[in-house]
Amino acid sequence: MISKKFEFYFLALFSGVFTSFYVLMDAYGLKALVPDPYVYSFLCEWIGLITCLLYLLVLSIPTTIKGKKRPIGYYLDPYFQGLKIPRGKSLQYILGAGLVASVSTITYFIAVSFSDPSMMLPLMNFSTIYLLIIDFIREKDVPSAIEIESVLSVTLGAFLVTLSKGKIDPYTIIITLVIMNGCSTAYTAFMKKLQEISENGKKNDSLNLRFWSLFFLTLSLSIMLIPFLDKARIEMIQKLFFSPMIFIFFTVNMGFAFLSYVMYIRALGKGKMSIVNAVVSINIVLGIPLTFLGVKLAPNVFESISYDAFLWTIKIVGTIFVIVGILALSLSEVKAYILLRTSSKHAANILEKIYKIRGVESVAAVAGDYDYIVKLRIRTLGKTYNIIVWEIEKIEGIIQIMSLPIIKEWEIP
């Protein structure tokens, strides 16, 4: 049994760690192995798709876990039951996720080719704020003041860390803020939705979601890449595709990406989108030591790091913002059980009324000493109190409220 909250932050943090690995590998690959971004992404997606399928097949091998026959992938996602073809609504959302991901990839290449990309990476961090707004709109999942503060702190911190010297170009800013961030927000929202719906009573697992969204991403990206693939590039792809060195590089690179996405998608199923994105931003901070390592290991590939005092002050301030924000997020969650007694002539739809209250994770009508057991998940005890007093007391028929704050909790997945 592990604590649910621990599991959520573990998944989001490690998604960030694996992201920093493959981002570094991408930086290396683009400079040392395949300098052409179009060829690079074509190879990366196709080899990635093939290796992803291989990973999935290996993870489908049945084994015995706790006396039950389960695929090895159970360790990565308990809902995984082998490769399955998406259907119905799930298929639509996966298709959507693949499409928006390919649009943002191609937009990135086009934007880089005509403008200064140094502003793109910092501005891309702002998609977390878009997610915060979506979390706001979703009725049952309203962020609290401390969440907004923390998410903003992380986002601004990430912006500062990734900031580098460059020109401010209005086209780049508009493209990044509208297309790139719009696409990545849509991708996250699709994945969140996919975690919530189920097909034939079975929940979608992150491993299949990753594979199928990559499948559609690769297909649509390949179609969009066609106009850019001239004769020289096609020859380069033909030559590099069968090079063992390149194949191994992308297998490892996309292995990290695979783990990163699987954990990201699973974390999305457990918490708010903006918080997952904020915690994953840790990869930007981890990128700093990893770049130092890169310079040490491959000095000819990575440019030596600038020691501009001003830039470093900004980076350090940004790092502090990111870390403080993530810590504040992870420490602020409070859960509680609320026990209720009702009078004999209470309203019939009391269960629904309680469930509509923000912060209520579950409500059960029970037989025993009490009549209802409510489980709350909120950010501060002060807010709990407000929920109890104002919202629950307003419901007609409730005569006694007993609150039991949870100190620690373990859950079986």
Added chain:
Amino acid sequence: MGKIDAYIFIEVEIGKSEHVLNELRKLGIVKSVAFVTGIFDVIVRVSVNNLEELYEATVNYIHKIDGVKRTRTHIIEKELKQEG
């Protein structure tokens, strides 16, 4: 046949919490264990196939754990729950 879910509230003797937790973890029907402050010390959520199983678990297992002073079982009749 649907499963029956229930909350079991447990009052624990001072200093025996760790032991009670470890014993509860061994029980296969347990879905979650929460330490709380208030009139009870531990809230356990269980999922069983029938009432017989619930009876067995409470009377023959939980009541026999050293440190358990008192339990109150609440069987869930209907529940609304958020996914995830």
